[in-house]
Amino acid sequence: MSDIPADLKYSKSHEWIEVMGNGDVTVGITAHAQDLLGDMVYVELPEVGREISAEEEIAVVESVKAAADIYAPISGVVTEINETLADQPESINNDPFGDGWLFRLKPTDADELEKLLDADEYRALIEAE
Amino acid sequence: MVKKTPLYDAHLEHGAKMVEFGGWSMPINYGSQLEEHHQVRRDVGMFDVSHMTIVDLHGDQVRALLRQLMANNVDRLKQTGKALYSCMLNESAGVIDDLIIYFLDEKYFRVILNAANRDNDIAWIETHAQPKSVEVRVRDDLSMIAVQGPNARSTVDKVLEAEYGSTVSRAAEALNPFFSVHNNNNGELFIARTGYTGEDGYEVILPAARCADLWQSLYNAGARPIGLGARDTLRLEAGMNLHGTDMDESTSPLESGLGWTIAWEPVEREFIGRPALEAQRHDANRAKWVGLVLQDRGVLRSHQQVLIDGHVVGETTSGSFSPTLGQSIAFARIKGELPELCQVTVRGRQLSARIVKPPFVRHGKPCT
Structure with a gap:
């Protein structure tokens, strides 16, 4: 079973969400998701400043095998993107919860965070797949 | 019912992620597809290709049958062991399958078919084989391992020498590209200098019961298992077509970069699909x-x-x-x-x- 850090929140579409000290969130894809996709070779990230709604397509990660849409887990404004992924998309495979982060958002509706899954709920979700 | 090759357990032991392919449970990768790709380009990798269908054709008229069935001309096969790549066409010049034909002797040719086309191909071959009294023997008792990469041949030669003796290993070492050697003394051992990666190497056919032992010996000698994922990127880089993707029954070899595999000469050879191909050959708009x-x-x-x-x-x-x-x-x-x-x-x-x-x-x- 893949690693599922207890201090993160999760979406049903396999993104992880970390709430930072200033209230902004960092988003990436889970170890389970990168394992399903295989070796990453290309990442398309949103523009900083873009405002998006929860569940909207916000990024694309492509592995040798397939392309996968990444959905915004909550509504917000993009504050930062992981520019190192352009040259090192393999960071998503090697360190999905760390160096492989995708983008950061300033939430526009903090209540949406409550609807996300916790680690136990996410584990139950992938075990049921 | 998804079929398993004799190497199924070995794949799981090596941490393979298994997928269904052509009715078989096959390894897509054993971790990193990219590393597997580089392993083959730089050193030596081994592939379980036991899902492919091995068919032996026996009879006095086997060459005549293949002259009719294949867009390439089996009369190019004159030396024992020589291999030929060809498309097998339908009447409208669509590609039923692409395959390799090995010439073993005048009454015995071997063809290797894509797993996904197995039933269709066998039915087509049998229909045409019957009037010529050619026996179509599907060799499900055999398995196949492809070993590819710059160090593939030296690795296999070493293993063959240790396990089958120097007569067998020297015969393999002496093979030119697109030739094979068939040892049939102490159980089947067929070694061909062919492959699907653009690298040098062998495809080895042997009884299913011996397959896992050879796989382990190759592993011990330095070959690493490679999944279908890397097999696809390797063949793509090498400019090799995949049937069902790059061509199928609705597209001809001329539209699929396979014009070089059509033997137009001699003009008297009336292979299946020839009239349709001739019409297309002169179509400037194809x-x-x-x-x-x-x-x-x-x-x-x-x-x-x-x-x-x-x-x-x-x-x-x-x-x-x-x-x-x-x-x-x-x-x-x-x-x-x-x-x-x-x-x-x-x-x-x-x-x-x-x-x-x-x-x-x-x-x-x-x-x-």
Whole structure:
């Protein structure tokens, strides 16, 4: 079973969400998701400043095998993107919860965070797949 | 019911991720597909290709049968052990399958078919074999391992010498490209200098019961298991077609970059599909099959639109990321003049690609 850090929140579409000290969130894809996709070779990230709604397509990660849409887990404004992924998309495979982060958002509706899954709920979700 | 090869347990032991392919449970990768790809380009990898169908054809008229069934001409096979790549066409020149034919003796040829086309191919071959009294023997008792890469042959030769003796290993060592040697003394052992990666290497056929032992010996000698994922990017870089993706029963070899496999001479040879091919041969408007190298960032996939000067001229048939080039590559079937560059619609965006003649990689080095 893949690693599922207890201090993160999760979406049903396999993104992880970390709430930072200033209230902004960092988003990436889970170890389970990168394992399903295989070796990453290309990442398309949103523009900083873009405002998006929860569940909207916000990024694309492509592995040798397939392309996968990444959905915004909550509504917000993009504050930062992981520019190192352009040259090192393999960071998503090697360190999905760390160096492989995708983008950061300033939430526009903090209540949406409550609807996300916790680690136990996410584990139950992938075990049921 | 998904079938398992004799190496199924070995795949799981090596941490394979298994997928269904052509009715078989096969390894897609054993961890990193990219590393497996490089392993084959730089050293030696081994593939379980036991899902492929081995068919032995026996009879006085077997050569006559293959003359009729194949777009390439089996009369090119004169020396024992020689191999020939060919398309098998339907009446409208569509490709039923592409295959390798091995000439074992005048009354015995062996063909290797794609797993996904097994039932269709066998039915087609049997229909034509019957009037010529050719026996069609499907060899499900045999399995196949492909060993590919710059160090493939030395690795296999070493294992063969240890396990089968120096007579067998020397016969393998002496093989020229596209030749095979058939040892049938103490159980079947067939070694061919063929493959599907663009690297040197062998394809080894042996009784299913011995397959796992050979796999382990090859592993001990340094070969690493390679999944279907890397097999696909290796063949794509090498400019090799995949049936069902790059060509099928609705497209001819001429539209699929396989014109070189059609034997037009002698003109008297009336192989199945010939009249339809002749008509297409002189059609100036027929589609061409080309390679594409993506100039922008992104990944080409199959069935993406190709545009020239804003007009749709065709679509990609296979596409992926080329680990050797570090860029995305594809095959495409397009009509009209070929400029240097075209555009491909990738996920709603138009990206620029260079039109090239495959292969993209030869003997481990970029060549476009």
